[in-house]
Amino acid sequence: MVSAPTNLPSALAAALAERGHEVVVHTRRVDPDAPERQRLPSGVVVQQIVAGPVRPIVEQELAPWLGEFGRALAAAWRDDRPDVVHAFSWASGLAASAARQQLRESTLIRNGAAAAPLPVVLTFTAFGAEQHRRQGPVDPGLANRIRLEVALARSVAAVIAGSDDEVEELARMGVPRERVTLVPPGVDVSRFTPYGPSAERTDAPRLVAVGDLTPSSGFDTVIAALRGLPGVELVIAGTTSGDASEELERLRAGAEQLELADRVTFAHSAVRDPAARSALLRSADAVVCVPWHGPVGAGPVLEAMACGIPVVATAVGAVSDVVVDGVTGVQAPPRRPDQLATVIRGLLGDPVRCLGFGAAGADRARSRYEWARIAVDAERAYRALVPAALPAVDDELIHSNE
Template identity: 45%
Template sequence: MRVAMVSEHASPLAVLGGTDAGGQNVFVADLARALGRRGIEVVVHTRRTDPTAPGRIPFAEGVVVEHVDAGPPAPIFWDRLLPWMPAFARSLAGSWSEVRPDVVSSHFWMSGLASLEAARPLGIPIAHTFHALGVIRRREQGANDRSPEERLGIEAMLAREVDRVIATTTDEAFELIGLGAPAEHIEVIPCGVDVERFRPAGPAAERTEHPRVVVVSRLVERKGIGNVIEAMATVPDAELVVAGGPAAEGLGDDPAARRLRALAEEVGVADRVRLLGAVGREALPALLRSADAVACCPWYEQFGLVAIEAMACGVPLVASAVGGLAESVEDGVTGLHVPPRRPDRIAAALRRLLADQP
């Protein structure tokens, strides 16, 4: 069996933590590996961002990453990629005409658009995962949403036209039905976690004697890291360790990192807040195990992989009661729910969890 995975901006080869590399990259990489282990031939099609990168790169057993020439071979933020999707679709159609996949697994709305244009004339079925819906983003961000105007209409068309839509939460499934997706075409499959890698037993990262709160996230405003920093002002003696963003040596030049450091100074916790920069997947379990609590406090979140990774490591969470986090984190059992954008409630939940440590 052959599966073509399409992830136009989220390459499984990307270094995580930047503004354009996060949970979707992990999802695509882990799904590709799992399919490959089952003897399925997998090609992951992603946009070329480096002119020197090989056209095809072996990624895992049975898995190859293929770089698609669509637009300048340079990093371009995803919200500016729509004009290059026709070229992306033409490349897919050429590849699939030569070696026909049995099914296309597309990820994110622009990948879905390119996949539909390429696959429909060839009669190849498509299973699409949105990862994030524009209707939710527009609702939560309002005028700050930088998505192309065409996004909402394209997502509604995809919800109706693809053969299957994979939702990661029941909340997303209801949103998809609202977009016109036939209920019988929706499969709710929550994100999984590698429990061999993320488990309570194992090495933990070095730490001080102070209670430790860990955040693992891209350094974008909607992830709520600023709210956690504000909360630390009333969580005495605890330290906050933030993993995400560019490599450590690049934090000084990163606007988001500078904003967070300035906020920490402003609320008087700069000596208790440490930004690590990007942390590799291989080091993440040890970092999570070093925490007394993990904070996942975004303003909205379709799923939230870090939450289930922390739970798999046996670490309690403070999590916003939004999107997938409202389903994956069991309030009072695996963590505590808080309203988004409420530093006071985040602080109260952290104090409660840290007071419960042995």
């Protein structure tokens, strides 16, 4: 697998290793103290690749070092050729595709005959075209990224999408449907369960809002909805891979302006610890995830469902596939705080419905989204690309480049 260090597919890699695959995750080195090669307790090997400055770099600024990353990957795979490469994000896909081409050319030079191409599978963590639709005019950097994403999606052996929305986006990019496989996100159902400690709370009804700490995640909509929810407290548990201080300040200022600051708490630091995150989710009467634009990951919503908590969500991104309206939770329109307040008020006022949604959500998370099942889905996509002569699963090699 190939991925950015901020987006390692650790859970999927561990689930594949549990199934007997040898999984190597290649990621760009950002920490000078990190070991060059490390085998994790799960059996997954993490290989650090030096490409560019040894420090975190946002993906949009990685372009000058992707060639170096690709050459390093080719060198690693020349001695230990994987059967399948799964790249996460357009930048990792570009590096993996460059490495594949270099391997093919070096084989031709040495042997005079082409070996079977190394199959590269690509998963997009975000789409440039989607960003363009959200922000309007395209700057040159984004325009170039959009062109690269289209070329990559059409050239790799297969694309794994995480939601129906992504499948539709890939169709707009001209990717043939037969080369797209839907593999949804997963959840650790051994850690996120209805049973376990809950975070401390008052007697007031509690909402926990989840999502990325970005303007399109709808936290401001939830804050505004509190005006129609007297006595309800809100805990914002936003995730971030970088500096979100500007967004936090914007949300705090909004709560102050609406005179709701005494009912809004920020717990973004606690979400980094899975134990603290699961305890916070269990303390909620309902979990809210109301983004108005993608990309939207369903991980936090799945964790809430696995904990047996009813969910209020917008039908955006992967969340629309996960939350079954009227069964595991309630869908609400985006950017409409008045309607959101009405939906939440109706849910909190019906304890029996809350319990039913919570139980159905926990059952759906366990039966459909457990990581062991997601690994089977991913494995099926890999096997479709691998020659029949491959050895049995215990000896099979799947590399994960991050």
